[in-house]
Amino acid sequence: MKKIYVSCIILFSSLIVTAQSYPSKFMDINGWRAQNDKQYFSPENLYDYINGASDFYLGYKFQDLWVVDYRNQEGQLVTLELYRHKNPLYAFGIYSEERPATASTRSIGAQGFIEDGTAFFLAGDYYVKIFNGSPAAPKQSLLDFSRKVAERICEDCQLPQELAHFPASGKVKMSERYMAENFLGVTGFNGVFTSLYKTEAGSCRLFMYKGSDADCKDFLSRYFNRLKYKKKVKVKRYDLEDPYMGKVTIEYKGGLITGILDSSSPELHAELLDSIQ
Amino acid sequence: MKTSNKTNRRQFIKVTATGLAGATLIAGSKAEATSRKKKEKIIYRTLGRTGVKLPIVSMGAMRGESKALIKMGIDKGILHYDTAHVYQKGKNELMVGEIFKDQNREDFFIATKIVPDDMDRKTGLLGEGATAEKFMENLDISLERLQMKQVDLLYLHAISTKEATLHPEMIKALKTAKEQGKTKFIGISTHKNEPEVIQAAMDADIYDVVLTAYNFKQDHRDELKAMIHKGAEAGLGFVAMKTMAGGFLDKEQTKPVNTKAALKWVLQDENICTSIPGFTAFEHLEESFSVMEDLKLTKQEEKDLEFARDYAGLYCNQCDQCKGQCQKGLPIPEIMRAYMYTYGYRDMSQAKDLLANMGVENDPCASCDSCTVSCVKQFAVADKIKDVSRLANVPDEFIS
Numbered sequence: 036m037k038k039i040y041v042s043c044i045i046l047f048s049s050l051i052v053t054a055q056s057y058p059s060k061f062m063d064i065n066g067w068r069a070q071n072d073k074q075y076f077s078p079e080n081l082y083d084y085i086n087g088a089s090d091f092y093l094g095y096k097f098q099d100l101w102v103v104d105y106r107n108q109e110g111q112l113v114t115l116e117l118y119r120h121k122n123p124l125y126a127f128g129i130y131s132e133e134r135p136a137t138a139s140t141r142s143i144g145a146q147g148f149i150e151d152g153t154a155f156f157l158a159g160d161y162y163v164k165i166f167n168g169s170p171a172a173p174k175q176s177l178l179d180f181s182r183k184v185a186e187r188i189c190e191d192c193q194l195p196q197e198l199a200h201f202p203a204s205g206k207v208k209m210s211e212r213y214m215a216e217n218f219l220g221v222t223g224f225n226g227v228f229t230s231l232y233k234t235e236a237g238s239c240r241l242f243m244y245k246g247s248d249a250d251c252k253d254f255l256s257r258y259f260n261r262l263k264y265k266k267k268v269k270v271k272r273y274d275l276e277d278p279y280m281g282k283v284t285i286e287y288k289g290g291l292i293t294g295i296l297d298s299s300s301p302e303l304h305a306e307l308l309d310s311i312q
Numbered sequence: 313m314k315t316s317n318k319t320n321r322r323q324f325i326k327v328t329a330t331g332l333a334g335a336t337l338i339a340g341s342k343a344e345a346t347s348r349k350k351k352e353k354i355i356y357r358t359l360g361r362t363g364v365k366l367p368i369v370s371m372g373a374m375r376g377e378s379k380a381l382i383k384m385g386i387d388k389g390i391l392h393y394d395t396a397h398v399y400q401k402g403k404n405e406l407m408v409g410e411i412f413k414d415q416n417r418e419d420f421f422i423a424t425k426i427v428p429d430d431m432d433r434k435t436g437l438l439g440e441g442a443t444a445e446k447f448m449e450n451l452d453i454s455l456e457r458l459q460m461k462q463v464d465l466l467y468l469h470a471i472s473t474k475e476a477t478l479h480p481e482m483i484k485a486l487k488t489a490k491e492q493g494k495t496k497f498i499g500i501s502t503h504k505n506e507p508e509v510i511q512a513a514m515d516a517d518i519y520d521v522v523l524t525a526y527n528f529k530q531d532h533r534d535e536l537k538a539m540i541h542k543g544a545e546a547g548l549g550f551v552a553m554k555t556m557a558g559g560f561l562d563k564e565q566t567k568p569v570n571t572k573a574a575l576k577w578v579l580q581d582e583n584i585c586t587s588i589p590g591f592t593a594f595e596h597l598e599e600s601f602s603v604m605e606d607l608k609l610t611k612q613e614e615k616d617l618e619f620a621r622d623y624a625g626l627y628c629n630q631c632d633q634c635k636g637q638c639q640k641g642l643p644i645p646e647i648m649r650a651y652m653y654t655y656g657y658r659d660m661s662q663a664k665d666l667l668a669n670m671g672v673e674n675d676p677c678a679s680c681d682s683c684t685v686s687c688v689k690q691f692a693v694a695d696k697i698k699d700v701s702r703l704a705n706v707p708d709e710f711i712s
Contacts, residue, residue, distance in 0.1 A: 059669065074434070075666075077649065079558070082503055082525075084433055086470040087425070087553065088399055090590050091374060133401045217593040220380055261594060278387070279380040279594075 065183040067105040067113070074102040095129040095215045096121035098160075104168070105180070112168030113180060123160050124226070127195050128213035130157040136209050141178070144185030145192040149174070154181040158188040197228050200243055202310035207231035207238075218244070219280070221261070224254040229296075232307055239298035243311055248290045255287055272308075274301065284308065354389050355604045359585040360549025362497045362520050364421060364464075366392045368579050369600050372553065372590035373408050374399045381591050382411050386420075388601055394523075394551075394588045396425040396469060397454045405457035413459045424458065425469035425501050425523075426450045428482055436472035436504070444485035451489055466495035467523055472504035477512035487518060499523060503554065507532070507539040514546045525554040526584065528577040528617050537581060544583035552578045552587040561623045569620055571596070573613035576603050628652060628691065637685045640677075643670045644685055644693060651700040660711045664703045674704040 062069050074084070077099055081089040084100065098119045105113050120126040127145075133155065138148040144163070147156025154165040154177055165181050172180070185192060198211050210231035218227040229242040244251070255268045262275060272286040284301040285294040286308060293311045295301040356365045370392035371385045382393060395408045405424060412420060429450075430441025455461065466489055468482055476482065477500060486498045499521030502509040506524045513519040522543060526536060540550050555578045561567040571589075578587055591597040609617070628648030638644055646666060653663035675698055677683065683694040703711075 075646070075649075082554070085398075086427075086501075086503055087372070087374070087396055090372075091400065093558075094592065132403070135401065217596075220384075220592075220594040222593040222595055277380070279383040 060187045061101075061103070061115070061117070061184065064105070064187065065180060067107050067180055067183075070104040070106060072104065076100040076102070091132065092118065092129055095125040095132075097125075097129075107172070107176070109170075111170050111172040111176070113172055113177060114166040114168055115184065116164040116166070118162040118164075120160050120162065123157075124195055124197075124213055125215060126157055126160045126162045128215050130155070130162045131209075131212050133162075134209055136207075138209055140209075143178070143181045144188065145194050147181065147185075149178070152177075154178065156181060156185060157194070158185040158192045161188050163188075195228075197243070197245075198230075200312045201228070201230045201241060202307055204310075205232040205234040205307065207233055214242075218242070219254075219258050219277075219283075221254050221258050224258075227292075231297075232304065234304070234307070236303035237298060237300060239301065239304045239307070240296040241304075241307060241311065242292075242294050242296060244292040245290060251287060251290060251292050255285065255292065258285075352388070352601065353604050355579075355607075357582070357585040358549070359521060359551070360544065361547035362465075362549050364497075364549075366421060366586045368584070368586050368604060369575075370394065370421075370551070370586045370588045371597075372588040374404050374590050378404070379407055379411060381594065381597060382408070384594060384597055385591075386415070388597070390601075391419070392421040392423065392551075392586055392588070394423045394425075394553075395458075396427075396467075397450055398425075398427055398469070402453070402457055405454055409457055409459040417460065421464045422458070422460065423465035423467060423499070423523075424454050424463050425467035426454065427469040428476065428479070431470070431476065436476055438476050438479050438482070442479060442481055444481045444488060447482065447485035448488060451485075451494055455494060462493055463495050465497045465499050465521055466490075467499040467501045467521070469501050471500050471502050471509050474508050474512040474515075477509050478516050483516065483518060497521060499549075499551075501553075506536050510539045510543045510548070513548060514543055519548065521549040521551060523551045523553055523588075526552040526578055526581075527555050527557040528574055529557040529621055540581065540583045550584050552584045555587050555589060557620070561620055567623070570613055570616035572599050572603055573609055573616050574620075575600055576607050576609050576613065577617060579603060580607055580609075628687075634685050634687055634693070639684045640680065642672065642676055642697065644697075646670045647672060647697050647700060648691070648693070650703070651696050654700055654703070660703060660706075661708075663700065664706065664708075664711065667701065667704055672701055672704065674701050676701055 076084050078093055078097055081092060081097060081100060084102070085092070098121055100119070101117045103115045105115060118129070120129060134148065135150065138150070141147045141149060143154065143156040144158030147154060152167045152171070156163050163184060165177060165184070167177055195213065201211070212229045214227040214229060216225045218224040226246070227242050227244045229240050232239050232241060252268045259266065259268065262277060264275060268287060270288055272284065275283045275285065277283045280296060282298065282301050283294060283296055285292060293308055295304050295308055298304055355368045357368055358365050367389060369390065371382065371390050371394065373382050373393045373395050393408060395404050397405065399405070408422065412422060426447060428438050428442040429446045430439035432439065451466065455463070466486065468486060471477055489495045490498055497520040498518060500509060500513050500519050501523035503525040510522055510524065513522055524540070530536060544550060556571045556574050557569055559569055559571065561569060575587060575589065578584055589600050591600065628645060628651070632645055634644045647670070650663040650666045653659045653666065677694045677697050685693045687693050
């Protein structure tokens with residue numbers, strides 16, 4: 036018998052398995068029953084569902100989307116959209132892109148908010164949206180359902196730990212981002228955290244990238260090249276003038292790049308940069 | 313720098329008051345263009361009946377460090393920037409507004425797009441909630457975010473049916489927007505059933521521009537090309553999107569599309585006025601801009617596109633045309649997707665999960681004498697089902 040299975044595997048060729056569980060865990064949730072007409076979208080056809088916004092999701096390594104209607108015993112209807120991304124960082128990236136600066140956050144999953152009767156939240160590698168339908172569920176019921184969905188994804192959902200590297204003082208609420216691709220417009224400079232700051236010295240954006248030393252050097256070399264800055268990359272702090280980004284301060288330490296953007300006087304924010312742990 | 317930019321851009325674009333007369337580059341801009349030609353060649357085309365002349369490379373302003381990329385675009389001579397009400401829940405329009413508040417507004421051609429409320433995403437049909445009033449409310453929000461009193465082009469967004477294109481409430485809203493001076497021109501954007509939408513846009517006789525998905529990989533590209541030609545003859549301006557066909561051939565994004573060749577393929581169609589690639593890196597912008605040096609595909613570029621087409625041809629493109637054709641009611645598109653997971657992505661576990669979820673057992677076609685499914689890509693559907701459904705009998709431990 037085993038031989039047959041092995042033959043099957045050979046027939047299917049050598050495989051790398053990266054499967055996520057299909058969300059059967061979401062079938063029935065706290066009195067809400069998944070309806071039959073489920074829609075599935077892959078990176079190839081996400082466009083059919085969210086049109087041009089799909090490019091943005093694909094940039095955050097979108098994996099798949101299930102759109103499922105749920106009804107409870109009262110006949111109320113909600114629609115669950117489960118956007119699964121490659122990992123929790125990418126999910127945070129797309130969630131934080133859509134999170135309004137004025138959002139009043141709720142404890143749903145790692146973090147969530149409700150806007151115009153729709154719940155949005157982050158849980159593990161999922162970015163989840165739950166739309167109220169007709170007949171609509173009461174707000175508390177929507178909130179309870181959202182929390183139960185989040186629990187099915189992760190018991191102790193958290194925001195990315197990397198955010199703790201940024202200094203707390205002066206940090207603008209809800210401004211943290213995860214830039215998935217081509218930071219500073221440099222191809223391959225992916226996975227950079229940023230956060231806005233407002234202090235007495237003005238506003239600025241701090242950024243931080245941790246990776247291999249070789250990658251750090253490569254990204255900076257190519258960035259310097261675009262600026263026609265001829266120096267070799269060394270462990271030091273650089274004050275640069277970018278024709279399209281204005282004044283840019285970049286500090287390179289082995290395997291770590293930090294910096295200041297969007298400030299007319301980055302030197303006034305040097306302490307903040309020093310505080311990135 | 314900023315002052316210089318303002319002067320330069322002003323010289324590039326001129327729109328007639330009515331949009332009917334063929335506006336062209338004004339005298340100063342010709343000199344500018346000649347001067348630029350020494351550095352970079354820019355090809356301009358007219359956007360249908362609007363009369364507006366635009367470089368054939370424009371910009372979808374929606375990804376990455378867009379602010380800096382837009383600034384670079386301005387510097388290079390890009391005039392047309394495209395955003396949408398829904399992108400990043402409005403943040404994208406805010407970002408575009410921040411940039412263009414410091415520019416001479418009349419020097420640029422800014423478009424935004426609004427999806428009708430209450431649109432059934434499955435059928436593309438509009439419900440009772442799709443009202444002119446709601447559309448206008450959303451337009452006012454967009455204008456506020458953009459810090460503009462008027463956009464140059466307002467699209468009815470993501471339309472895939474004749475009914476939505478001709479919907480009386482949407483027609484009313486678009487006409488009102490134009491009458492109130494909130495947009496100069498009106499358009500429609502489509503990424504599905506494009507020929508039907510283009511025909512309906514011609515019938516409606518109010519649209520100036522169609523923003524359409526258009527690339528070398530589309531199965532119906534010949535039909536679409538013919539319809540674009542027909543629309544252009546009728547005076548519609550055409551803007552192309554999704555020109556890079558997704559950018560990659562595979563899910564892991566290890567096999568990139570030759571994006572320069574893909575863009576050339578689209579722009580060789582002279583009925584396309586301009587394209588709106590969404591750049592994320594400076595070199596992408598440089599590369600796209602460079603297609604204007606020579607739109608002719610090299611032999612290698614032709615080969616690359618051919619390879620990309622063949623690669624796509626191995627797998628189902630989820631057109632759903634086969635839905636309901638199976639006499640046993642099998643979910644053919646989903647099974648074909650499982651096939652793609654298995655052989656394209658080499659992700660047998662995901663394929664098995666999908667099959668299990670759809671209730672597909674091993675060799676479900678065994679009891680059928682003939683297959684009633686007819687694939688538009690002429691796949692041997694029954695053979696592929698027989699092949700991939702074997703996964704149902706493979707224990708998880710052998711594939712995980």
